[in-house]
Amino acid sequence: MTYRFYAPKYDLERTLISGQVFRWKKVGDHFEGVVGNNVIFLKKRDDFILADVIAGSMSESVLKNYLGLNVDYEEILESISEDEFVNKAIEEYEGYYVLNQDPYETLITFICSTNSNIPNTRAKSENLANLFGKQITDKYFSLPEPEILAGLSEGEIMKAKVGYRGKYLIETADMLLNSNLLSKIEEKKDTEAVNSLVQLPGVGKKVADCVLLFGFGRLNRVPIDVWIKRILVNLYGIDDNMKYDEMEDFAEKRLGKYAGYASHFLFEAARAGKLSL
């Protein structure tokens, strides 16, 4: 299937090769990625995103939602750009969109991200898929379902080079199989959703907020990582011994209902060295 989305400002590279998602790569003039059991090719032409679903049955509406196009982007930009630092970040990193990923895939990949870096997280995610996932095309595999992960031994999962996170992945998958934890997140308020997610092994508040922001579309949630903390301290002047919840509250109040969206502009701009921290 081929789809076409009107999105003049959309920068595929800044969106897909970023810190929010770990399953895309640039191949020549386009981007190739695995989303669920689909292999998707994307490229930009003029004001449009051209999408080819190489394998799988992802519908146009589902892909549009995944790409973060079911939001009023102009309203979001207008809202968050009231903040001077965010405004600067948007100028330095325009065309970035927050995706709307599958909660389970977000969870698994962000468990892999802890105390690691983005290239390593990408490698871990790819290893998990290639070793234990379902083969979709000759070279692309889906992330393994919880049934598969839960059935692995620690020795087996270590082949994916996930390190000490291996047992967290196995135990989290097992808990998901024996509960409806993820499916109940939707109905919970933010604080309760975080409290629920952190019950999963390998999931702390930061990963929980990543899951809420990138997997559940809660654009207000601000994952407080070392970058955001550095930004809050050096640009916004907060005390660097503030606790996680206090920093999150500060960021949400300061940046508004799209604070999470704003924070990722800050994150990417900072990581690109554009914020002079």
Place this chain on the structure above:
DNA sequence: TTCCAGGACCCTG
């Protein structure tokens, strides 16, 4: 060799 990377967990005081 040492340090760090989008942290989480465990043990002490």
Place this chain on the structure above:
DNA sequence: CAGGGTCATGGA
């Protein structure tokens, strides 16, 4: 509750 050490792995 706060403060420390520890945890696999790869790259600088």
